[in-house]
Amino acid sequence: MEKTLAQIASPIVRVAFVGPECTGKTTLSSTLAQRYHTVWAEEYMRTYLQHKWDTQHLTCTWDDLLPIAQGQVQLENQRVRQASTFLFCDTCLLELMIYAYLYYGQCPPEIERAALSHRYQHLFLTYVDVPWQPDDLRDKPNEREEVFTFFKDKLDSYGIAYQVLKGSVAERIRQCTEKLLL
Numbered sequence: 001m002e003k004t005l006a007q008i009a010s011p012i013v014r015v016a017f018v019g020p021e022c023t024g025k026t027t028l029s030s031t032l033a034q035r036y037h038t039v040w041a042e043e044y045m046r047t048y049l050q051h052k053w054d055t056q057h058l059t060c061t062w063d064d065l066l067p068i069a070q071g072q073v074q075l076e077n078q079r080v081r082q083a084s085t086f087l088f089c090d091t092c093l094l095e096l097m098i099y100a101y102l103y104y105g106q107c108p109p110e111i112e113r114a115a116l117s118h119r120y121q122h123l124f125l126t127y128v129d130v131p132w133q134p135d136d137l138r139d140k141p142n143e144r145e146e147v148f149t150f151f152k153d154k155l156d157s158y159g160i161a162y163q164v165l166k167g168s169v170a171e172r173i174r175q176c177t178e179k180l181l182l
Contacts, residue, residue: 004070005093005114010080014119015180016089018098018155018162019126020147021140022133027169028126029090032176040088041079044071045096059139062104069096069111086180093118098154102147116158122179123162125151126172 015032017025026043033040045060045068052058060068072093080087093115100107107115128144140147155162163179165172 005073005110007073007114007118008077008080010083010087012080012083013086013121013180014080014089015086015122015124015176016092016094016120017124017126017165018091018095019124019151020128020144022130022144023126023128023148024130024165024169024172025126026090028124028165028172028176029088031169031173032086033088035173035177036084036086036088038084038086038088039079039082040090041072041076043091043095044068044075045091045099047071060103062108065096065100065108065111069093069108069114072096073114089120092120094123094155094160098151101154102150122176123155123160124176124179125155125162125164127164127166129166130169 017028019025029040029042048064048068048071049060052060052064072091076087076089076092093111097107097112097115100111128148132141132144152164163175165175167175
């Protein structure tokens, strides 16, 4: 089963965005992909859970975590084959791992092992200084700072290097671009 969580090797520079919901990860991924004439990997968790909500009016459960992880890795592996120079990932298994700890107090071991083994040349943690936009899946509008701190503490506890992104979309794009050109 874990084999389906393996990140394929590639010379493409992988850039991932993690952080609380509604903090601009999708906007950054799609905008940067367009700027660098490449593709981006969408957040599979959103697609999966939106379908579940639309068809069954149900939210995420523990049993959804492994299918979400498998879908995210499959999508990322597919996109890295199509990418040129960069692949921008609107979340990654680290995001799923951290949310598992946030919501369930634990993470399935196979997801945690895979998340910690995946490599990204640049990891950005998005801050909560952008407007909240409600939708069917978002559920923590009043806990955004706490969720950000949870993400930061988890990344720090694993010794994972990241850069916090703050400010407007233009400012965040500038911060990313500066980092990518180093």
